[in-house]
Amino acid sequence: MHTCAQCGAAYERDDDSCAERFSALLALDHSRREPWGSRHGSAFAAYTLQHPEGISREALERCWVMLYRIHVAGDDPSYVARTLRQANDGARPSWHVPPLPAEAGAPRQFRVTIADLGDFDAESYVSRLDDWCRATLEALGQAPTSA
Numbered sequence: 001m002h003t004c005a006q007c008g009a010a011y012e013r014d015d016d017s018c019a020e021r022f023s024a025l026l027a028l029d030h031s032r033r034e035p036w037g038s039r040h041g042s043a044f045a046a047y048t049l050q051h052p053e054g055i056s057r058e059a060l061e062r063c064w065v066m067l068y069r070i071h072v073a074g075d076d077p078s079y080v081a082r083t084l085r086q087a088n089d090g091a092r093p094s095w096h097v098p099p100l101p102a103e104a105g106a107p108r109q110f111r112v113t114i115a116d117l118g119d120f121d122a123e124s125y126v127s128r129l130d131d132w133c134r135a136t137l138e139a140l141g142q143a144p145t146s147a
Contacts, residue, residue, distance in 0.1 A: 007050040009113035021114045022047050028120055035126050041066055041081040042129060046136045047114060052105045064100040064140070067133050071144035073097075101140050111135040 003010050004018045011017060025047075029040035036043075045063035052060055062084060069075040073095070083093050112135035117128045134144040 004051075004113070004115075006053055006107045007113045008107075008109040009115035011115060016115075018047070018051060018114050021117070022051075025114070025117075025120055035122055036120065038078060039126070039129055041084070042070060042077055042133050046129070046133045049104065049136050049140065050110055050113060053107075055105075057100075057105070060104055061100050064104070065095070065097050067137055067144075068097045068142065069095060071130070071133050071137055072142060074145060098142070104140055108139055110139045 001010060001012055002014065007018060009018055025036070025043055026040075028036040029043060031037065045066040048055055048063045049060060049067070066080055066084060069080045070077050087093060112128075112132045114132070117125070117132060137144045
């Protein structure tokens with residue numbers, strides 16, 4: 001058994017890891033099939049915030065904004081993703097989002113990690129992804145809205 005130093009996920013097999021699972025998830029996301037394709041932004045944000053090593057503060061803040069706007073403010077995920085893409089072109093949203101906690105780049109334990117999503121089964125993926133995103137916010141001190 002080994003654990004991820006960044007998020008605390010536990011793995012029984014030596015060839016299993018958060019990075020391996022995220023690669024598999026990205027393949028599903030990029031297939032543009034549902035339910036994975038439209039939720040790429042949320043999955044990326046949760047993974048990045050749980051694995052912040054080597055990630056710029058600016059990238060972490062964008063991930064924070066995405067999860068906050070979807071799981072606390074209740075915005076539609078596709079609206080949030082589209083608005084953040086447009087922000088790359090200089091159109092900054094006027095959203096209220098609390099600042100990302102200063103300690104967000106430090107490793108920590110999360111109630112739900114990518115390991116808990118299993119094999120990304122289509123039937124359970126959406127609810128498991130939402131739980132992963134909420135657990136990420138909770139660990140960073142932000143109480144999300146309930147499902």
